[in-house]
Amino acid sequence: MWRGDFETGDRSQYSGTQMVSADRLQVVTSPVAEGKYALKATVKQGDDPIGASGNRNELVYQGKEAVGSEYYYRWKVMFAPDFPSVDTWQLFTQWHHDGCCGSPPVEFYARGEELRMALNGTGEVPWKGKLVRGVWHEFVLHVKWGTTANTGFVELWHDKELVLPKRGAVTMYSGQKNYLKLGLYRNDTVQPVGVVYHDGFVQATTLADVIALDSPPPTTVDAGTPVVDAGTPTVDAGTPPVVDAGTPEEQGDVDAGTPDEVEAPDTVTPPDTSVPPAQGISTDEALGAKAGCSSTGGAPFAAFALLGALGLARARRRRS
Incomplete structure (x- = not known):
């Protein structure tokens, strides 16, 4: 005014x-x-x-x-x-x-x-x-x-x-x-x-x-925006925590529905984080379910491919 x-x-x-x-x-x-x-x-x-x-x-x-x-x-x-x-x-x-x-x-x-x-x-x-x-x-x-x-x-x-x-x-x-x-x-x-x-x-x-003409009052942290530096891992990427992402976090907590991006060790196959584990199922059970129900066949698909390769090698030796 x-x-x-x-x-x-x-x-x-x-x-x-x-x-x-x-x-x-x-x-x-x-x-x-x-x-x-x-x-x-x-x-x-x-x-x-x-x-x-x-x-x-x-x-x-x-x-x-x-x-x-x-x-x-x-x-x-x-x-x-x-x-x-x-x-x-x-x-x-x-x-x-x-x-x-x-x-x-x-x-x-x-x-x-x-x-x-x-x-x-x-x-x-x-x-x-x-x-x-x-x-x-x-x-x-x-x-x-x-x-x-x-x-x-x-x-x-x-x-x-x-x-x-x-x-x-x-x-x-x-x-x-x-x-x-x-x-x-x-x-x-x-x-x-x-x-x-x-x-x-x-x-x-x-x-x-x-x-607005002066310094604004403190604002609350948006629970949907991670407040942890993604370059500083805070969790073992091979064993992600099971958190109900649908439950709002308390002010200042990290949004568990958006985990930090962490480079996984070479010996560990990173879990598919696009589908978080269902509430009430342990992490190991959830990862096992993903391996057995993968749309690409997962571990069973790899075993069949190996047996096929061995059979082809034996056939070639017989023909020679």
Whole structure:
């Protein structure tokens, strides 16, 4: 639906800014979580570009999320090594209502040594995590925008782990739409300089769309595809194991219905593996059955050929 990943090399993907100067919201080439660019958001005490409460420097994207709309949002955040540890709010991502006043319906913030998600329509804090500095935190938020817990919901992944299963939630205020604000917004009592990096923001309609932009989740092994190197024999080719190929193997096992190709010893006649032994018959019995019921005659055919050759030789000696 929309990208705010700064890969344009500037802030043009966003609708506007709330900053005291351009150096507070810089598009930088290091550090980055992905691609070539990220955003460095800096806030100093006294930064108040809109004459409201708190200090801030934020980007604004007017997505105008409406009642009943449903999206997945993915973004990455890194807190500088000297990011302040204070017992008050420091917002780094928020979905704000288009009304004039009050706390945003959905917000993510740091408080002390915690990261938190808050739903201000009900005053809930349904998720808390550890604030770790100097590393990229990845968030995936699945939300349906609604004014009641029966019409709206939230679901949250943090660093690819589902930390908040889907639950009903008030995600917007009645009669208003929501829009995104990204950067740093904090209590004006915080004195040290605060720096937060943002990267990779994307809005989509499916989880697969947002995950595909990053490393995909681990996939299960296809039981029909052997996972053992065929050049490294793992079984005696002269005595193949009897396995019911119709029974699915556990994840990670080799498909017994497709045995490895192994060169057999010169002294052993490789079994015909085109027809696996029937379930409940031993390997030796199965091989014996093949030798006695071969469409080409098998061992009996060879014995008759030898007797014929001996008789012809004797006849020639008599004629000479």
